[in-house]
Amino acid sequence: MSGERDAAPILNGFAHSLLVTEGPLLGSKDLHLLVERAESARRKLVNFLSSIGGWHAGSSLSSINIVAALYGHWIPSGSVKGIERLVVISKGHITPALYVWFAAEGLINEKELETFAEPWSMLQSHPEARRLKGLVINSSGSLGQGLSIANGIALASRIDGTHREIAVLLGDGELDEGQVWEAASTAAAHRLDNIIAVIDRNMVQHTGPTEMVKPKEPLAAKWEAFGWYAVEVPNNAAAIAATIEALSELKDKPKAMIVRSRG
Amino acid sequence: MVVIVWFNGSYRKALAEALIEAGSRNSSVVVLDADTPKSTGTLAFARKFPERFINIGISEQDLVATAAGMALAGKTPIAAAFAMFLMRAWEQVRNTIARDKLNVKLIGTHAGLSDFMDGASHQALEDIALMRTLPGFTIIAPASPAATKKLVLEATLNHEGPVYIRLGRDNAPNIHTDSDEFHIGGSxxxxxxxxxxxxxxxxxxxxxxxxxxxxxxxxxxxxxxxxxxxxxxxxxxxxxxxxxxxxxxxxxxxxxxxxxxxxxxxxxxxxxxxxxxxxxxxxxxxxxxxxxxxxxxxxxxxxxxxxxxxxxxxx
Structure with missing residues (x-):
């Protein structure tokens, strides 16, 4: 037995490698531009959704601002600051928003969108990480697992002394999954203050209004009761980007950012 | 009636020794447990390498997906739990570990009939059937303490990819000697x-x-x-x-x-x-x-x- 095998840090080398940038991204002009980029992507998303029969249209539309803020601003601004920032997608059914954003930003070929959900396509209906190297860290589609994955990355980073921040994109309906709250306890127990749960609070889940299926409110109070900081922001790319940037400065607890669509 | 005197080995003691050795030989090895380190045998590792041990609490689904995250970050996570309750997280194992072929080692202890006192709720009699259907998963089930030690080390240090290691509690037959060799894929x-x-x-x-x-x-x-x-x-x-x-x-x-x-x-x-x-x-x-x-x-x-x-x- 050879003993010391080379550890193969999957994150190093490819995760989000296409997204890092140089130059300022923190000014009000950048935020204004971000809103324009998000709006442009939203228009493309509406067309794309109509071309695929509206697959998970509501969730994709409510998450496009979050996708824009995380991938288009938060990750690049981290690279400017020397912080490695990673996004874990927990609600995997927002691929229309994700892929349209990647195409709009030139990270994948626009023509690739036409292959969406075809068996040989890199753009599987739910993300397959092994087909999306450099863009997506984890495969998803089964709800409730992303926060645990993010915690694992954060715990490993702590052992290694690596400075990373990990945002996890969750749906509000997804919060029905018990594992989310198992993971919320884990993050609080280990004081993982580099974890940010971004909750797409669009008020609907598969069957109907979230509060009719299984009430989520008082949502911020629930996260706080689990030992987290919780903030609410309107569903606007600039607000999301500015708030999540500010959350970096909060220490000692994990942070939940509840992104509210107009109800 | 044959009195079973040859069942004088312990899987968990062998596991404890293997984990210490794996941790000593490779600094990327981390161990996670779901609040059963005294029962599974991970306690010795926790004492020797506290900074590389996580007690996740009584939450096996979180255990499995947290281990997946640690593998994504380049660690070699070993997640141990009673085999029965690890199966509670079978879907997490499938969708988060198997689909991405992550380098996670799952150790199901107290498998089969070995947990005699705890009865039907604790006796995993279905785990091999469940795990055998997962693409890319390796399944190992050592018989003796000697085999347990060698195969846990082999799976952890020399094998890239997801592995399920099925262990009993105690009552291990000392049927092999320390000089016996074992390799993944062999019998x-x-x-x-x-x-x-x-x-x-x-x-x-x-x-x-x-x-x-x-x-x-x-x-x-x-x-x-x-x-x-x-x-x-x-x-x-x-x-x-x-x-x-x-x-x-x-x-x-x-x-x-x-x-x-x-x-x-x-x-x-x-x-x-x-x-x-x-x-x-x-x-x-x-x-x-x-x-x-x-x-x-x-x-x-x-x-x-x-x-x-x-x-x-x-x-």
Whole structure:
């Protein structure tokens, strides 16, 4: 037995490698531009959704601002600051928003969108990480697992002394999954203050209004009761980007950012 | 009645030693447990490498997906839990570890009938069936403490990719010596088959070994193979040993549906059809018992009962 095998840090080398940038991204002009980029992507998303029969249209539309803020601003601004920032997608059914954003930003070929959900396509209906190297860290589609994955990355980073921040994109309906709250306890127990749960609070889940299926409110109070900081922001790319940037400065607890669509 | 005096080993003690050695030899090794470190054997690692040990609490789904995240960040996570409750997170194992082929080592302890006192709720008799269907997963089920130590180290230090290691609690047969070699994908011939070829693994290998001795007294020459790699199964050895025999027998502490008997039947039905007697838990749950021996008697899995079944099948 050879003993010391080379550890193969999957994150190093490819995760989000296409997204890092140089130059300022923190000014009000950048935020204004971000809103324009998000709006442009939203228009493309509406067309794309109509071309695929509206697959998970509501969730994709409510998450496009979050996708824009995380991938288009938060990750690049981290690279400017020397912080490695990673996004874990927990609600995997927002691929229309994700892929349209990647195409709009030139990270994948626009023509690739036409292959969406075809068996040989890199753009599987739910993300397959092994087909999306450099863009997506984890495969998803089964709800409730992303926060645990993010915690694992954060715990490993702590052992290694690596400075990373990990945002996890969750749906509000997804919060029905018990594992989310198992993971919320884990993050609080280990004081993982580099974890940010971004909750797409669009008020609907598969069957109907979230509060009719299984009430989520008082949502911020629930996260706080689990030992987290919780903030609410309107569903606007600039607000999301500015708030999540500010959350970096909060220490000692994990942070939940509840992104509210107009109800 | 044969008194089972050879069950004097402990899987969890062997696991504890293996984890310490793995942690000493490779700094990327981290261990996660779901609030059972005293029971599984991870406690020794936790004491020696506290900075590399996470007690996730009583939350197996979180355990599995947190381990996945640590693998993504370049660690070699070993997640240990009672096999039964690790199966609670089977879907997380499938969608988060198997789909992304992550380098996570799952250790299911107290598997099969080994957790005699805790009864049906704790006795994992279905785990091999569940894990065998996951693409890219390796499944290992060592019989002895010596095999446990070597195979845990092999799976952790020299094998890239997801592995499920099925362990009993205690009651491990000391059927191997420290000089025995084991490798992933392999099996070990304990005795060559003549009239009968017996395949077994884990604690039942010790029981099957005693059954083979009983058969010999009756003039029946039975071989015995330790199928410590359940997946990828050692097809060549199974085919070669079965070719010599009139009857193939599989002995396991698992439901006969989906376990070793099924795996061997799959191999032989394609390559060389043979009559197969599957001895194990016959589509039922276990029961609590005061001793391991008592549970084996209740389940009809003592050496005498196994030998009787084989003799009955031979006619």
């Amino acid at each position: 070990k011939i304990i005795e060559d088959a003549v009239d009968v070829a017996v395949f077994s693994f884990g604690p039942m290998l010790g029981v099957a070994h005693q059954a083979v001795k009983i058969l010999r007294k009756h003039g029946i020459q039975a071989g015995l193979v330790d199928v410590y790699t359940i997946k990828p199964i050692d097809r060549d050895t199974i085919i070669k040993q079965s070719a010599k025999a009139n009857l193939v027998v599989c002995v396991e502490d698992h439901n006969i549906h989906g376990g070793l008997g099924s795996a061997v039947a799959e191999v032989l039905s394609e390559a060389m059809p043979r009559r197969i007697l599957r001895i194990g838990v016959n589509d039922s749950f276990g029961a609590s018992a005061r001793t391991y021996q008592q549970l084996l008697e209740y389940m009809g899995l003592t050496p005498e009962r196994i030998a009787d079944k084989i003799r009955g099948e031979l006619g």
